[in-house]
Amino acid sequence: MNWQALSSRLSDAALALWSLFALFLLLAPVLVVVPMSFSASKGLEFPPQGFSLHWYGKLFADPLWIEALRTSLVLAATSSLLALAAGSLAAYALVRNSVVWREAIAASFIGPMVVPPVVLAVAAYLVYARLGLLGTMPGLVLAHTVLSLPFVVMIVSNAVAAFDERIEQAAISLGASRATVLTRVVAPALMPHLLVSWLFAFAVSFDEVVLTFFIAGVHTTIPKKMFITLRNEIDPTVTAVSALLIAVTVLIGVIAVLLLKRRILTVVGAEKT
Amino acid sequence: MGVDRMKRILAAGSVALLAALSAGHASEPTEIRIIESGGTSGESIDIAYGRPFTEATGVKLVREQPGSLGKLKAMVKSGSVTADLMELSGPGVETARAQGLIEDLDWNLIDPEAMNEEARLPYAFGYQYFALFLASMPEAEPVTTWQEFWDTERQPGRRAIPAYARYALPLALLADGVEPNELYPLDIDRALASIDKIKDDLILWEAASQTPQLLKSGEAVYVATWDNVFEEDGFYVNFAPGIWDVAYFVMPKGAPNPELAMKLLHEMSKVENQARAAAVTPIAGPSPTIMDHIDAAIQAKLPTNPELRKTQASSDRMWWAEHGEEAERRWSEYTLKNF
Amino acid sequence: MASSPALPFAGGIRRRLDRGVLVLPGLTLLTLGFLMPLALLLPQSVQDPDLGFGAYGRLFGEPVYLHIVLNTARLAVIATICCIAFGYPLALWISRLGPRMRIVALVALVLPFWVSILVRTYSWIVLLGREGVVNTVLMRLGIVDQPLSFLYRELGVMIGTINILAPFFVMPMVAAMSAIDPRLSQAALSLGASRFQAFWRVFFPLTVPALVTGAFLVFIMTFGFYVTPAIIGGGRVKMLATLLDYLINTSSDWSLAAALSFFLLLVTLGVFMLARALAGLARVGRRRSQ
Numbered sequence: 001m002n003w004q005a006l007s008s009r010l011s012d013a014a015l016a017l018w019s020l021f022a023l024f025l026l027l028a029p030v031l032v033v034v035p036m037s038f039s040a041s042k043g044l045e046f047p048p049q050g051f052s053l054h055w056y057g058k059l060f061a062d063p064l065w066i067e068a069l070r071t072s073l074v075l076a077a078t079s080s081l082l083a084l085a086a087g088s089l090a091a092y093a094l095v096r097n098s099v100v101w102r103e104a105i106a107a108s109f110i111g112p113m114v115v116p117p118v119v120l121a122v123a124a125y126l127v128y129a130r131l132g133l134l135g136t137m138p139g140l141v142l143a144h145t146v147l148s149l150p151f152v153v154m155i156v157s158n159a160v161a162a163f164d165e166r167i168e169q170a171a172i173s174l175g176a177s178r179a180t181v182l183t184r185v186v187a188p189a190l191m192p193h194l195l196v197s198w199l200f201a202f203a204v205s206f207d208e209v210v211l212t213f214f215i216a217g218v219h220t221t222i223p224k225k226m227f228i229t230l231r232n233e234i235d236p237t238v239t240a241v242s243a244l245l246i247a248v249t250v251l252i253g254v255i256a257v258l259l260l261k262r263r264i265l266t267v268v269g270a271e272k273t
Numbered sequence: 274m275g276v277d278r279m280k281r282i283l284a285a286g287s288v289a290l291l292a293a294l295s296a297g298h299a300s301e302p303t304e305i306r307i308i309e310s311g312g313t314s315g316e317s318i319d320i321a322y323g324r325p326f327t328e329a330t331g332v333k334l335v336r337e338q339p340g341s342l343g344k345l346k347a348m349v350k351s352g353s354v355t356a357d358l359m360e361l362s363g364p365g366v367e368t369a370r371a372q373g374l375i376e377d378l379d380w381n382l383i384d385p386e387a388m389n390e391e392a393r394l395p396y397a398f399g400y401q402y403f404a405l406f407l408a409s410m411p412e413a414e415p416v417t418t419w420q421e422f423w424d425t426e427r428q429p430g431r432r433a434i435p436a437y438a439r440y441a442l443p444l445a446l447l448a449d450g451v452e453p454n455e456l457y458p459l460d461i462d463r464a465l466a467s468i469d470k471i472k473d474d475l476i477l478w479e480a481a482s483q484t485p486q487l488l489k490s491g492e493a494v495y496v497a498t499w500d501n502v503f504e505e506d507g508f509y510v511n512f513a514p515g516i517w518d519v520a521y522f523v524m525p526k527g528a529p530n531p532e533l534a535m536k537l538l539h540e541m542s543k544v545e546n547q548a549r550a551a552a553v554t555p556i557a558g559p560s561p562t563i564m565d566h567i568d569a570a571i572q573a574k575l576p577t578n579p580e581l582r583k584t585q586a587s588s589d590r591m592w593w594a595e596h597g598e599e600a601e602r603r604w605s606e607y608t609l610k611n612f
Numbered sequence: 613m614a615s616s617p618a619l620p621f622a623g624g625i626r627r628r629l630d631r632g633v634l635v636l637p638g639l640t641l642l643t644l645g646f647l648m649p650l651a652l653l654l655p656q657s658v659q660d661p662d663l664g665f666g667a668y669g670r671l672f673g674e675p676v677y678l679h680i681v682l683n684t685a686r687l688a689v690i691a692t693i694c695c696i697a698f699g700y701p702l703a704l705w706i707s708r709l710g711p712r713m714r715i716v717a718l719v720a721l722v723l724p725f726w727v728s729i730l731v732r733t734y735s736w737i738v739l740l741g742r743e744g745v746v747n748t749v750l751m752r753l754g755i756v757d758q759p760l761s762f763l764y765r766e767l768g769v770m771i772g773t774i775n776i777l778a779p780f781f782v783m784p785m786v787a788a789m790s791a792i793d794p795r796l797s798q799a800a801l802s803l804g805a806s807r808f809q810a811f812w813r814v815f816f817p818l819t820v821p822a823l824v825t826g827a828f829l830v831f832i833m834t835f836g837f838y839v840t841p842a843i844i845g846g847g848r849v850k851m852l853a854t855l856l857d858y859l860i861n862t863s864s865d866w867s868l869a870a871a872l873s874f875f876l877l878l879v880t881l882g883v884f885m886l887a888r889a890l891a892g893l894a895r896v897g898r899r900r901s902q
Contacts, residue, residue: 018702023717026775026778027720029731033731036735044486044731044735046744089637097632097635109638112642114835115646115877116852119870122653126652145645146645149642151780157825158821162788192786196783206726207728214344218335218337228312229311231480231499246723246727250719253718253719342860343864372864476764476846477848479843491742492764601863602676605676605680606675606679609680609850
């Protein structure tokens with residue numbers, strides 16, 4: 001084995017080790033939270049004391065928890081899809097086109113990330129009150145969508161810019177309409193980026209609490225419920241929510257690995273290797 | 274979307290709008306909304322005050338969470354006041370009043386039972402007494418005063434206190450030997466000097482939910498905390514050197530149903546309702562005779578009562594409304610430099 | 613940035629209009645949910661209660677406010693650097709995995725999102741505490757004989773913050789790296805470049821735009837971060853979000869809060885434009901080298 005081959009082996013091994021370490025750090029909270037959800041003790045303790053399904057029982061027995069979970073999921077699903085659709089179209093237009101004031105518009109799409117949430121919350125309150133959106137689901141969806149837009153616009157902009165425009169031109173010169181190009185050429189090619197953007201949008205909404213505090217009215221999301229009881233204690237019921245969502249995600253992953261069809265691989269961007 | 278369908282939707286919308294507008298004038302309100310802090314405190318409002326209120330008036334009580342000065346100001350500024358009462362802290366009440374965000378209460382309409390003096394303000398109704406007190410694990414040297422709490426030679430280890438100037442500074446002064454009744458006006462310099470003595474052993478908490486964990490995990494030997502640490506869970510607690518405080522309800526300027534709001538406050542002034550609330554969560558109401566109405570087991574859990582009042586310090590909401598910004602700024606400057 | 617060179621097709625103007633329209637749905641949402649509130653907020657910084665620039669005077673006159681901004685910026689820079697150090701190699705490794713393993717790795721990256729930030733922060737408290745898992749393991753192995761102190765200082769805050777923000781850096785990086793044609797690196801190798809050269813000269817430049825975007829994302833997110841510093845910081849880590857919460861909810865000082873927000877907005881958008889310019893330059897450079 002020559003020196004070069006050896007060094008490249010070594011650097012591959014170092015990369016793998018470092019990555020596994022990083023991945024382990026990323027997953028550490030998950031590895032703690034799942035066992036804690038089966039804990040028999042009153043607070044968050046690790047290693048958990050005793051085994052019980054107490055928190056799962058509480059989650060499903062308490063209509064307020066079910067309601068909060070439902071609101072959170074509906075809100076995150078709706079706002080993330082809306083942000084994905086509107087944000088990626090805008091990103092495409094802003095990259096491919098000399099839209100008037102392009103730089104200013106691109107910058108303003110980043111704005112909701114920059115203005116501190118509590119300040120945005122009071123400002124949004126003033127506007128929502130006038131539009132009759134306070135305390136309504138559409139109002140919440142709008143707020144969460146706007147908070148997610150920067151993530152979608154930033155990631156998709158990069159992806160569009162990196163995508164060779166000549167492919168689109170070729171499709172058009174072959175007679176494809178603009179809509180066809182977007183749905184059949186651009187969107188499939190950018191699928192990994194779109195998926196990542198959607199996930200971020202979902203996660204942003206699923207954890208949002210400051211704007212929700214101000215404008216949600218009597219609607220309750222999971223983070224809102226958690227933060228309201230923070231004066232007294234962390235309610236471990238939330239670990240059961242996390243564990244269930246983790247289980248669903250792992251299940252989807254397992255199905256994807258088992259099916260391993262080309263289509264799924266394209267979606268997660270794994271098909272190129 | 275077809276034009277016809279659009280027209281139908283518009284027509285339906287305008288009918289609904291008209292109905293809503295006329296309803297505002299003609300019929301009686303069927304619900305009132307209050308904004309409070311939720312959790313077990315919110316449950317206690319429902320059970321102890323909401324039920325009798327609904328029985329008496331036929332009007333439903335809707336609770337929204339959480340209340341904050343920011344939300345109150347946004348509500349009043351936006352001109353669409355949706356809530357009739359909002360829960361605020363003492364200094365919050367005074368700031369809201371200074372900025373013209375709240376209206377005076379109609380005490381004739383409230384027609385209250387006997388109430389403690391500090392709970393009955395022209396513009397605010399004090400409905401809950403709570404206290405910051407000290408707690409530790411049973412293994413630690415028990416503490417009975419803030420001076421002992423501060424003494425790191427007597428009991429080494431870290432101590433956890435609230436990260437907010439409003440609680441940290443008075444605690445530091447009490448620990449420095451200031452008498453509870455001589456706390457105000459606060460000597461900020463002396464408070465910071467007192468903090469400075471044990472700064473390396475201090476943890477400042479921002480969410481009270483941390484304190485049981487801090488004790489159980491051995492991160493802190495002593496904590497200053499609210500009513501989330503209980504003797505029944507195996508902690509040592511001492512209410513005697515606490516700092517008591519009052520949570521208030523205020524009426525936002527332009528509240529839609531002031532009369533109903535006063536009727537709800539009337540229910541909150543009734544001592545037997547307050548006893549029911551204390552059974553849900555160990556927080557005392559504003560009646561001077563509240564202790565006669567609750568049983569001994571709950572009494573032992575209450576960090577405030579007339580007996581404790583003799584040894585506890587209180588918080589001066591007027592001082593904080595006037596000097597809070599300065600105190601907070603000095604506190605921030607200090608912690609940025611020294612922590 | 614990468615605005616396309618004039619296209620040799622007819623009907624360019626109409627097509628440009630067509631595509632320009634695509635920005636409208638997003639812009640409408642943005643206007644309702646962000647620009648209009650912002651427009652109402654701007655006047656607040658120069659009124660409430662008195663008309664004038666008093667709030668800006670206080671913002672720059674009282675050192676404590678800028679001190680907090682700078683402190684937050686410092687932590688944001690550290691967090692960003694750490695996210696790159698952990699995230700870039702991780703993304704590289706994932707993008708080189710086989711299809712099955714890549715799905716496994718991506719699922720692993722998604723899992724933390726389902727655990728609320730509050731709970732993830734608490735889980736670091738149970739992990740890093742004096743009697744926590746990390747200290748127990750270290751002491752059993754004899755690596756340390758005194759429990760290490762992670763919590764209630766900057767170290768713990770940084771661990772918690774990086775843990776929460778790193779997926780936001782890694783996932784777009786994986787997507788960007790997967791989109792790079794592996795034949796480019798192969799071609800470089802077959803032309804006699806070393807693996808080192810093939811990486812730094814060919815592969816790395818192609819990832820720079822995503823790297824800049826991801827770094828910017830993490831930087832801004834740290835700026836607005838509050839849960840983790842508040843709970844792990846023990847008062848030793850003062851962040852901007854805590855200050856703003858105080859200004860809105862305790863002192864009711866909207867003018868200062870608005871002034872501070874506008875200051876932040878201007879500075880950050882300045883950085884954003886710079887990042888865009890840099891990413892644009894990188895792309896132009898790449899076009900030339902292709």
